[in-house]
Amino acid sequence: MASRRFNPRSLLRGMFSILVFLVIWEIGSRSKHWLGADIFSPLRELIGMMGFKKTYLPWIGAVPAPTDVLHAWAGVIVDPGYWHSWYKSFSRVLAGFTAAMLVGIPFGLLLAVNRTAFGIGFPVFEMLRPIPPLAWVPASIIFWPTQELSIAFVTFLGAFYTIVINVVGGAKSIDVRYFQAAQSMGSSKWDIFRRIILPGTLPSIVIGSSVGMGITWEVVVAAEMISGGGSQIGGTGGGGLGFFIWNSYVGGSYEQIVVGMISIGIAGFISSELLRTLGKYVTPWLRLR
Amino acid sequence: MSTSGTPRPLVSAGEITVSGVSKSYGATGFQKEVVRECSFSIERGKLTVMIGPSGCGKSTLIRLLAGFEAPSTGTIKLDGEPVTGPSRNRLVLFQESALFPWMTTYDNILYGPRARGEVSAQVLEFAEFLLNKVGLQDFRKKYPTQLSGGMQRRAELARAMINNPEVMILDEPFRGLDAMTKELMWEYYSGLFEESGRTNFFVTTDIDEAVFLADRMMIMSNIPTQVRAVLEVDLPRPRKLADIVVSDRANQIKMEALSILHEEAMKSFSRGSKAAADFVEAYTKRTAKS
Numbered sequence: 001m002a003s004r005r006f007n008p009r010s011l012l013r014g015m016f017s018i019l020v021f022l023v024i025w026e027i028g029s030r031s032k033h034w035l036g037a038d039i040f041s042p043l044r045e046l047i048g049m050m051g052f053k054k055t056y057l058p059w060i061g062a063v064p065a066p067t068d069v070l071h072a073w074a075g076v077i078v079d080p081g082y083w084h085s086w087y088k089s090f091s092r093v094l095a096g097f098t099a100a101m102l103v104g105i106p107f108g109l110l111l112a113v114n115r116t117a118f119g120i121g122f123p124v125f126e127m128l129r130p131i132p133p134l135a136w137v138p139a140s141i142i143f144w145p146t147q148e149l150s151i152a153f154v155t156f157l158g159a160f161y162t163i164v165i166n167v168v169g170g171a172k173s174i175d176v177r178y179f180q181a182a183q184s185m186g187s188s189k190w191d192i193f194r195r196i197i198l199p200g201t202l203p204s205i206v207i208g209s210s211v212g213m214g215i216t217w218e219v220v221v222a223a224e225m226i227s228g229g230g231s232q233i234g235g236t237g238g239g240g241l242g243f244f245i246w247n248s249y250v251g252g253s254y255e256q257i258v259v260g261m262i263s264i265g266i267a268g269f270i271s272s273e274l275l276r277t278l279g280k281y282v283t284p285w286l287r288l289r
Numbered sequence: 290m291s292t293s294g295t296p297r298p299l300v301s302a303g304e305i306t307v308s309g310v311s312k313s314y315g316a317t318g319f320q321k322e323v324v325r326e327c328s329f330s331i332e333r334g335k336l337t338v339m340i341g342p343s344g345c346g347k348s349t350l351i352r353l354l355a356g357f358e359a360p361s362t363g364t365i366k367l368d369g370e371p372v373t374g375p376s377r378n379r380l381v382l383f384q385e386s387a388l389f390p391w392m393t394t395y396d397n398i399l400y401g402p403r404a405r406g407e408v409s410a411q412v413l414e415f416a417e418f419l420l421n422k423v424g425l426q427d428f429r430k431k432y433p434t435q436l437s438g439g440m441q442r443r444a445e446l447a448r449a450m451i452n453n454p455e456v457m458i459l460d461e462p463f464r465g466l467d468a469m470t471k472e473l474m475w476e477y478y479s480g481l482f483e484e485s486g487r488t489n490f491f492v493t494t495d496i497d498e499a500v501f502l503a504d505r506m507m508i509m510s511n512i513p514t515q516v517r518a519v520l521e522v523d524l525p526r527p528r529k530l531a532d533i534v535v536s537d538r539a540n541q542i543k544m545e546a547l548s549i550l551h552e553e554a555m556k557s558f559s560r561g562s563k564a565a566a567d568f569v570e571a572y573t574k575r576t577a578k579s
Contacts, residue, residue, distance in 0.1 A: 177383045178387060178389060180383075180387075181381070181387045181389075182404065184379070184380050184381060185380065185400055185404055185405075185448075185452055186401060186452075191404050195389075195400075199391035199392075200391065202391070283391070285392075
């Protein structure tokens with residue numbers, strides 16, 4: 001990992017690309033045509049000739065313009081409900097993610113260091129792993145007493161598998177010579193675990209966590225959309241950025257849909273960045289190449 | 290910190306006796322013998338160099354000496370005590386750096402004493418002494434990836450020496466270093482050896498390295514490995530590269546060793562080894578020149 005230094009030129013480049021993106025979006029949305037002209041009309045004709053409806057292409061005119069989105073955002077930014085959605089989603093992600101770390105790291109390490117545990121635990125783990133976390137939504141609503149817990153559980157699953165797989169892989173790929181050297185120098189088993197296996201697995205834990213964090217956001221938003229904002233089950237659940245988007249869709253406020261989408265983008269970015277910083281802090285030997 | 294006159298633990302040099310050791314791998318009936326009927330001793334306080342063609346089973350022999358694996362037959366004893374597992378008394382320096390990447394130089398060096406709960410003022414002082422000895426006092430807070438190849442090797446020497454092993458086992462430790470650094474490390478390492486009087490067992494494929502370092506040179510046969518010959522290298526110590534390069538005696542020993550290695554290579558060449566073919570060709574050209 002190369003150390004990232006502040007580079008004014010790359011910052012400028014980044015800002016420019018975002019600006020160009022926004023301008024194209026604005027033009028497309030206002031003119032109702034991509035790039036301000038109907039450049040897809042031949043394609044539409046072609047689709048028509050093939051016997052499909054001509055409207056089978058996505059229509060940018062349906063997407064609210066960035067200026068409208070900004071306007072809508074200015075409206076909700078003073079609304080405590082909007083910030084409550086942030087708070088809800090963030091606390092769910094944090095709960096699910098923390099639980100995934102607390103359970104996943106020890107579980108992964110156990111599978112990696114103990115052959116019996118691996119033999120017993122891994123087949124079950126591998127059988128459950130291909131089930132997408134969202135497929136668990138109905139079951140977990142039934143299974144958990146409150147809606148809040150069921151969302152947190154699905155969020156937990158999102159990060160859990162990735163963290164475990166990374167921990168097992170990381171711990172198993174530690175150079176055997178490190179163990180031999182440590183053993184020769186008189187390390188006990190506990191000492192080898194604490195000073196070789198744990199730090200040796202740390203880079204993989206960091207990678208697994210950041211991937212897991214991404215999945216956590218995907219899952220929490222979908223779970224919020226499905227579970228809705230109602231208080232029909234348990235009476236405590238609902239809300240969150242996912243519900244904010246869904247609610248905006250149901251209410252026909254297309255600007256707010258985009259506001260919600262961008263909010264999730266920002267929230268995900270903040271979480272990843274926090275995790276990256278933390279990761280660098282706990283693995284100082286990796287950034288000093 | 291004072292560098293001279295630092296009280297150091299007394300070096301207790303051990304002696305390893307290997308008798309009738311064989312090692313085979315694979316399932317019963319399909320076994321491949323890597324080490325066959327090896328008997329030799331690693332003499333107390335001496336630097337014994339084991340040289341042999343690459344892939345001849347030297348590393349296997351090292352794993353047996355270190356106690357990472359047990360021999361199929363035969364016994365290995367350190368000062369009369371049978372070897373049953375890894376121990377601080379027989380420390381191995383591996384081919385490439387096995388420094389723990391997540392620890393600074395200082396933490397790496399102190400690994401052994403901390404693992405055994407033996408950190409005392411005397412040990413810390415010894416650590417300082419070793420840091421100075423290997424010229425890494427300014428790099429104590431650096432991680433292994435921040436050190437050069439030569440520095441890594443020196444840090445590893447210090448990490449082994451702080452445990453005061455009775456025998457130090459080095460498995461081609463300077464392989465992969467560039468020629469200049471390698472020669473520097475020879476002088477460095479032989480200086481450390483001369484000062485400590487510890488028993489050292491050094492494995493290499495490099496004949497110049499072997500002649501420069503050895504008190505005794507063990508020449509191994511091709512796989513399954515056996516001791517082919519033992520040469521006494523009676524060059525005066527302390528040794529300097531400049532002296533050894535022009536020494537007739539050194540050249541004589543080298544040619545003697547090469548001719549034995551040549552015989553071995555011819556044998557495996559006739560058995561179809563491609564690596565041996567390279568050696569045979571190189572040897573023929575070399576002897577034709579001198």
